[in-house]
Amino acid sequence: MFxxxxxxxxxxxxxxxxxxxxxxxxxxxxxxxxxxxxxxAKAGIxxxxxxxxxxxxxxxxxxTNACVFDCKYCVNRVSNDSVRVAFTPQELAELTINFYxxxxxEGLFLSSGVxxxxxxxxxxxxxxxxxxxxxxxxxxxxHVKAIPGADGELITRLGLLADRMSIxxxxxxxxSLTLLAPNKTKESILRPMGLISTKIQENCTDLVxxxxxxxxxxxxxxxxxxxxxxxxxxxxxxxxxxxxYRKYRLKRVFFSAYVPVAENSxxxxxxxxxxxxxxxxxxxxDWLLRFYGFEAKELLxxxxxxxxxxxxPKCNWALNHLxxxxxxxxxxxxxxxxxxxxxxxxxAQRILTARRSGPIDFSGLKKIGVVLKRAxxxxxxxxxxxxxxxxxxxxxxxxxxxxxxKLPSRYPEQLSLFNEPFITREDVHRxxxxxx
Amino acid sequence: xxxxxxIVYAYDGSFEGLMCCVFxxxxxxxxxxxxxxxxVQQTLFDTAKWIETDENKADRVFNSIPMKISxxxxxxxxxxxxxxxxxxxxxxxHFLRLGxxxxxxxxxxxxxxxxxxxxxxxxxxTSESHKFKGFVRFSVYGEVLVAVIExxxxxxxxxxxxxxxxxxxxxxxxxxxxxxMAIIYQSKKAELIYVEDLTLPDVDSVEVEYRRLWxxxxxxxxxxxxxxxxxxxxxxxxxxxxxMTEFDKNNASTKW
Numbered sequence: 001m002f003x004x005x006x007x008x009x010x011x012x013x014x015x016x017x018x019x020x021x022x023x024x025x026x027x028x029x030x031x032x033x034x035x036x037x038x039x040x041a042k043a044g045i046x047x048x049x050x051x052x053x054x055x056x057x058x059x060x061x062x063x064t065n066a067c068v069f070d071c072k073y074c075v076n077r078v079s080n081d082s083v084r085v086a087f088t089p090q091e092l093a094e095l096t097i098n099f100y101x102x103x104x105x106e107g108l109f110l111s112s113g114v115x116x117x118x119x120x121x122x123x124x125x126x127x128x129x130x131x132x133x134x135x136x137x138x139x140x141x142x143h144v145k146a147i148p149g150a151d152g153e154l155i156t157r158l159g160l161l162a163d164r165m166s167i168x169x170x171x172x173x174x175x176s177l178t179l180l181a182p183n184k185t186k187e188s189i190l191r192p193m194g195l196i197s198t199k200i201q202e203n204c205t206d207l208v209x210x211x212x213x214x215x216x217x218x219x220x221x222x223x224x225x226x227x228x229x230x231x232x233x234x235x236x237x238x239x240x241x242x243x244x245y246r247k248y249r250l251k252r253v254f255f256s257a258y259v260p261v262a263e264n265s266x267x268x269x270x271x272x273x274x275x276x277x278x279x280x281x282x283x284x285x286d287w288l289l290r291f292y293g294f295e296a297k298e299l300l301x302x303x304x305x306x307x308x309x310x311x312x313p314k315c316n317w318a319l320n321h322l323x324x325x326x327x328x329x330x331x332x333x334x335x336x337x338x339x340x341x342x343x344x345x346x347x348a349q350r351i352l353t354a355r356r357s358g359p360i361d362f363s364g365l366k367k368i369g370v371v372l373k374r375a376x377x378x379x380x381x382x383x384x385x386x387x388x389x390x391x392x393x394x395x396x397x398x399x400x401x402x403x404x405x406k407l408p409s410r411y412p413e414q415l416s417l418f419n420e421p422f423i424t425r426e427d428v429h430r431x432x433x434x435x436x
Numbered sequence: 437x438x439x440x441x442x443i444v445y446a447y448d449g450s451f452e453g454l455m456c457c458v459f460x461x462x463x464x465x466x467x468x469x470x471x472x473x474x475x476v477q478q479t480l481f482d483t484a485k486w487i488e489t490d491e492n493k494a495d496r497v498f499n500s501i502p503m504k505i506s507x508x509x510x511x512x513x514x515x516x517x518x519x520x521x522x523x524x525x526x527x528x529x530h531f532l533r534l535g536x537x538x539x540x541x542x543x544x545x546x547x548x549x550x551x552x553x554x555x556x557x558x559x560x561x562t563s564e565s566h567k568f569k570g571f572v573r574f575s576v577y578g579e580v581l582v583a584v585i586e587x588x589x590x591x592x593x594x595x596x597x598x599x600x601x602x603x604x605x606x607x608x609x610x611x612x613x614x615x616x617m618a619i620i621y622q623s624k625k626a627e628l629i630y631v632e633d634l635t636l637p638d639v640d641s642v643e644v645e646y647r648r649l650w651x652x653x654x655x656x657x658x659x660x661x662x663x664x665x666x667x668x669x670x671x672x673x674x675x676x677x678x679x680m681t682e683f684d685k686n687n688a689s690t691k692w
Binding site: 006007010014015017018031032034035036037038039043045046047048049050051052053054056057059060095098099101102103104140257259273274276350353354356360361364367 | 547552567571575576602603604646653656659663668670680
């Protein structure tokens with residue numbers, strides 16, 4: 001019953017899909033139904049973690065790795081001499097269902113190289129998903145990639161079969177696109193993105209009117225930006241990200257540290273290490289935009305267009321705004337608690353809850369789950385700073401930066417914390433630029 | 437109130453039994469320093485007081501929780517009982533006593549040691565249960581799906597609704613090796629049963645083939661330039677690996 005081919009096809013088509021970072025299965029709750037298999041959980045479920053530490057939630061494969069496009073950064077570009085294969089809709093459905101039954105996966109992530117034309121490719125993807133949804137009654141999660149340049153009508157049909165849809169922007173500027181992805185334009189990416197966004201809005205109103213209206217990508221849309229393949233700055237990437245959340249109401253923007261897959265004079269050389277810390281900083285900043293009420297312009301600007309690799313963005317912001325601290329834990333509003341390094345959304349909520357039954361002290365903060373190692377420099381409890389807190393200015397910064405680098409130790413300088421501003425903006429800058 | 441520190445309660449290990457401990461403590465105005473389930477060996481010179489499980493008393497305590505404290509508190513006590521916290525009985529006991537004293541305010545007393553520890557234990561339970569929603573691996577035996585897990589907390593009651601909903605039209609079994617329990621789901625009904633030991637037959641060639649495909653997918657999807665095993669074990673500690681197909685070295689293995 002097994003075509004020996006399946007093993008090889010799976011290998012090739014998952015290998016070429018792996019550079020897509022998104023593997024989340026979140027955003028939609030759907031109950032199982034009798035006669036069908038599958039459900040979806042709002043929070044998403046990770047089924048495994050690969051050796052690179054990334055969550056495996058979906059069977060992430062291409063329908064085919066054949067492609068007529070020639071994007072320089074992509075393994076599937078037409079000019080790359082590699083074996084080309086394709087799943088039949090039947091093969092893909094069997095594989096998905098059988099993985100799903102064994103609880104290996106939460107669903108399917110289907111992308112594809114462009115065969116013949118964007119429209120033809122989209123039609124093939126629709127065929128595969130229709131078989132899975134209607135033939136096999138699959139009720140699990142489906143994330144599908146929209147192909148840039150496909151007609152609106154086809155994208156709509158595809159969207160009705162999927163939970164989430166995404167179009168990868170990949171390169172954050174038109175210049176980079178022209179240079180590295182000659183077959184794509186900003187327009188060919190943003191037009192379908194706009195279409196999906198409008199459709200989702202329309203669908204929401206429809207659902208209010210007609211309870212049984214079919215759902216159009218109920219888990220929303222996402223996109224991916226490649227980091228480090230082009231000279232685009234973090235500031236550019238982050239403002240673009242913010243714009244996408246606001247204008248296109250994207251659910252997620254993913255960042256992918258560029259892993260060299262091709263020798264090309266326009267790209268970083270093959271021995272370049274993927275900029276993982278930079279990617280990590282962008283994700284941290286992305287979190288700050290989505291859950292902490294920060295704006296891109298608070299974190300970066302034209303003068304400082306890139307994140308400091310040694311200090312996380314929130315800590316960096318706090319060090320640059322020492323005039324707002326220390327904050328009294330028992331009085332500070334929620335929005336400000338969120339801005340304290342070492343206090344996350346959960347602990348900020350717990351602080352609000354705990355305040356209702358009485359004032360909180362430092363040992364209470366610890367029990368609540370606040371990371372005192374970070375927060376201690378920025379808060380007071382009942383008007384007092386943490387007992388025994390003495391810092392030498394260098395030490396303070398160093399301990400804050402402990403997540404990345406240890407700076408060489410110098411002679412200690414004892415300073416009491418809030419008698420005088422313990423770290424000035426200049427100190428921080430000098431320290432960060434290595435002048436201390 | 438007598439506050440002798442040497443009172444030891446022994447109960448039958450059921451949630452109802454624990455509720456009766458709460459009842460008796462109020463009735464006799466005493467605070468036990470230990471509440472012992474039958475699984476714990478008694479020590480020398482130990483004069484434990486046996487608390488008889490009485491459904492009426494248990495119901496009275498349990499039903500009074502939402503009235504005197506809150507539904508959230510009732511839920512927390514119930515979940516607390518499923519945790520692997522070694523002192524879960526005392527935690528729940530003290531939590532309820534605090535609750536009966538302070539009312540629903542007890543749920544906001546996050547800096548209190550008892551409340552904090554109980555919530556922490558429950559978070560451990562719910563997060564482990566969430567992990568297992570993903571990490572459970574079924575093998576197909578004819579028409580039946582079978583999985584084995586070794587959780588620290590008693591997660592089966594939390595996993596049951598998820599898998600029953602997802603595999604609506606399937607027949608499946610999840611065997612919890614740690615607690616000697618299993619959930620069995622067939623013809624739309626789920627049942628929790630005691631299982632001492634489980635020996636499974638050999639799997640067929642189709643099963644072997646899908647395992648092989650999954651392992652290959654697992655291997656292929658990792659990006660070599662980003663290998664980060666510390667990150668992987670943070671999200672998926674090694675204690676889960678034993679029962680996961682992708683780490684099974686033997687292709688046709690059926691041993692657990």
